[in-house]
Amino acid sequence: MRLQISRSKNAASFYVVKSVYVNGKRTNKVHEKLGTYKELKAKLGDKDPYEWAKEYVAELNRLEKEGKEPTVIAKYSPSKLIKKGEQRSFNGGYLFLQKIYHELGLNKICNEISNKYKFEYNLDSILSRLIYGRILFPSSKLSTYELSSELLEPPDFELHQIYRALEVIAKETDFIQSSLYQNSLLLSKRNSGILYYDCTNYFFEIEEGEGLKQYGLSKDHKPNPIVQMGLFMDGDGIPLAFSVTEGNKNEQLTLKPLEKKILSDFKLSKFVVCTDAGLASHSNRKFNDKGGRAFITTQSIKKLKAHLKKWALDPNGWYLPGSLKTYNIDTLDEEKDKEKIFYKERWIKENNLEQKLIVTYSIKYRDYQRKVRNSQIERALKAIDTNPSKINKSNQNDYKRFIKKTHCTDDGEYAENEIYSIDTELINKEEAFDGFYAVCTNLDEAATEIIKINRRRWEIEECFQILKSEFKARPVYLKRDDRITAHFTACFIALIIFRILEKRLNEQFTCETIIHSLRKMNFKLLKGEGYEPIYTRTDFTDALHESFGFRTDYEIVTLKQMKKIFKITKNK
Template structure:
């Protein structure tokens, strides 16, 4: 910054000015501060013009120093007569900077540089990937809309739409390398003593099956082609690895190939795999019963052998964790023990695998299941009253309680269907209310196994976040490579969000964090810097403290904003 003296017929105006470069590349200057006229300042400096100039130069030096240490005070001149320049954006989003800090902390930029060099990709692969991740979290949509959104960020992209699609092809080829690099660069962040695995599927806005998009059993009961995703989550709730496979395949065989990839690329050996009953095939159990690996899997009571089911439902022999007193469910005071959980266990041999069967009973869980069923029965009665179709393939559909008979008592085909509530099915289901079972090869304390299994809900929450918050479906891409790359970006977005959640002390919901980051807008003052145009809240304070920089000043100079960019990029 420097002193500028503007002479006119009547006075000499003293200004502190600063040079800057306009968006079109031309150099110009702006006024930082008015120091008044020479006539006004002379009496303050013994009517010595030289002393006034020395004082003014010292003020310019102080402004330069203030800019460097982030304490600059500026005067902004606005005019009602001056129109905004056409087709020029003046407000930008800066909430992505918190995501950018984590993106670089995870070392994803370094991984992208290695891949870019390998394929001699002309555009900045890291910039494309990080912008896709920012858009997936803050303004999810198509790849075209993601590019449009990123043009509203403080750092606008320098690539075109076709570069995004080319980048997706490369990202898919290196998907396994990216996942392994994420783990190997941040091993301290992960807890791999326990790995949780589950599958879900995503639907496409298309009518015909094509390639990886195939008709299968949709989790949302949609009649669209789907693809399936298998996801490993670590013991800290962080996503670890994923695979994407056709929608018409059984999900059970998906576990072993992805686990082999983890064993090879992540160099892991001993861990516990925790899954639900749908993935607890004998092959998966056998694979995780060797070389120091173990498993905890949900066990369906309905599908148990008769003698095991009889033992599990027997009202005697129940204990609470850590106690030796036995209880009988027939004489249990459920009101007094409403919040307690009772257990029984035994070792069994299933097809050559010695495993521990643990069954729990909870009065609270029993009440919950009966409340859910009561609502389902009410809906089934309404379906009967309307005469709607009673057929269903969904085990949780209220229509399962509707019984249809097409034969009369003497075996003659009836002209009309007889439809009624199936009381036997309701009673059959009620006998399992409050019960829950798992199988494991672990010999640890009961409390440890319970704590491990309880965290399975977090992987379901991860799927919900991807579907509901990140809008990862419906998918509009068609090529298999790009579809898989799309889910890779969703996976990275989920990891970055989970890390941000941990950094902020898991104090806020995803809606609170995302909405706060979306609202963090900045008004650009040409040649000077930015005015913060958002409400400072407890959420913004925690975000700034967690990520080590601040954007909540009234004014942020261009130089200080560049320093913030450097901080977020490590």
């Protein structure tokens, strides 16, 4: 900043001016008007206005050099129109994602890939924008490209280069995943002793299956071709590795190939794999019964052999953690024992596989299952009363399973029209299993510890829920298999970054709060001065700034301060 004196015939006016850059061009801007010579003389008394003004400007420069920038004065005209097509608002929520992106060394991973293929486009810029876009404004690749211009830092690529980059990302997805894991170890310790695995699928708005896109059992109940995604998550809820397979492939067959990649590429050898019953084939259990590995898997009590089922449902022989006393669950107090979890365990050997069967019982879980079933029965009754013609086949968890269709009256007489009624026999059969839950394992750990580990499987379900709901990973509109793989690679990385962000905030905030707040962290550009935050400061934004070590919630973030923030977010 410097002093400028504007002289006229009758007066001399004192100004503080500074050089600023607007649209890349240097220009001078009045920072502050100090007053006329006459006004300053009256204010300062015996002090010379010229000397005082020089000292004042020198003090401003000293404070600016020390990082104590002076107050910014912005002037607006109520009669001047804003420029047509000029962008005035930018998102800054991505800066916190960018910090984690660089801490994970994803920029260096992109540089390694770029050096391998010798292409000229900026893969780092493309991948980072695909990831930030997936979290902040999930949409198509075209929309992601267009919306990237709303970030404080503009994109450094063209639209056609995104599609070229997708091909490379797909080819290098295994390298990206293994490198990402190794880099994450430098960021924090990974709980890779416990690994959770599950599968989901994503549908396509097409009618004919091809390549990865095949007709299969859709978990969204959509009559469209699907692809399957298998996901490994570590013991702290952070994704570890993923794979994409054909939609018509048996999901039990997806576990071993991905686990073998973890064994070879991630250099992991000893861990416990925790899955649900649908993935717990005998082959998968045997695979994790060697080499220092182990398994914990949900076990359907209904599918147990008769003698084991009888033992599991027997009301006698139940324990509470930390006690040797046995209980009869038929004599429990409905109120006093409602929150307690009882268990029993035994070792079994089938098909040369020795494993421990642990069964738990809870009054609270029993009541929950009955509440869900009663709600389904109400829906079934409503369907019978209102539109029975639309009742067709159902799956094992569908409310329509309780609807029985016959051609006989209650007296046994034949009826020409179909008669619909509630299947009370099925209801009674299901009620016999209410409150019970079972797992199998080859670990010789205490039952309470096994149950504790298995309980965290909900986090991998939550991962899928975030991908599908908040990140809008479905439906998928890409056609080529390599681009589909690249799409899910970006989704996978976005999920890792989001989970790390959750942990950094000590899991104080919900998924919705985090994502919606980041989306709203917008800034108004004050040309030549900086950025004015136009978002609401909240407990979340305070926690965010405190955790990341920089702040964007000053009344104005000067250009110099913002440049420093950019640098902070790109340092490892």
